[in-house]
Amino acid sequence: MANGWGPDGGVQDQIDATVTDAVSAARSRLPSGEGTIECEVCGEEIPLKRRQAIPGVRTCVACQGERDKRPAFSGINRRGNKDSQLR
Numbered sequence: 221m222a223n224g225w226g227p228d229g230g231v232q233d234q235i236d237a238t239v240t241d242a243v244s245a246a247r248s249r250l251p252s253g254e255g256t257i258e259c260e261v262c263g264e265e266i267p268l269k270r271r272q273a274i275p276g277v278r279t280c281v282a283c284q285g286e287r288d289k290r291p292a293f294s295g296i297n298r299r300g301n302k303d304s305q306l307r
């Protein structure tokens with residue numbers, strides 16, 4: 221991991237990590253099972269319209285927004301590491 225551009229194994233590891241990130245990000249955005257009336261993150265009531273629009277939703281708009289930011293943030297981190305290695 222320390223040498224991002226070392227042997228093939230290192231590159232494959234990075235690709236695998238990216239795919240895993242994408243899958244888990246898609247899963248976290250896709251509600252499964254029954255939704256909740258209150259946001260499971262902050263406990264605020266989820267607006268009825270949101271619950272009707274997204275069956276199985278468990279988070280309010282604000283908390284879902286925070287969740288959606290995380291995968292992108294880790295992507296930026298990875299790019300930043302690569303960049304610093306090239307210098």
Ligand SMILES: [Zn+2]
Pocket residue numbers: 259260261262263264279280281282283284
């Ligand atoms: Zn919330």
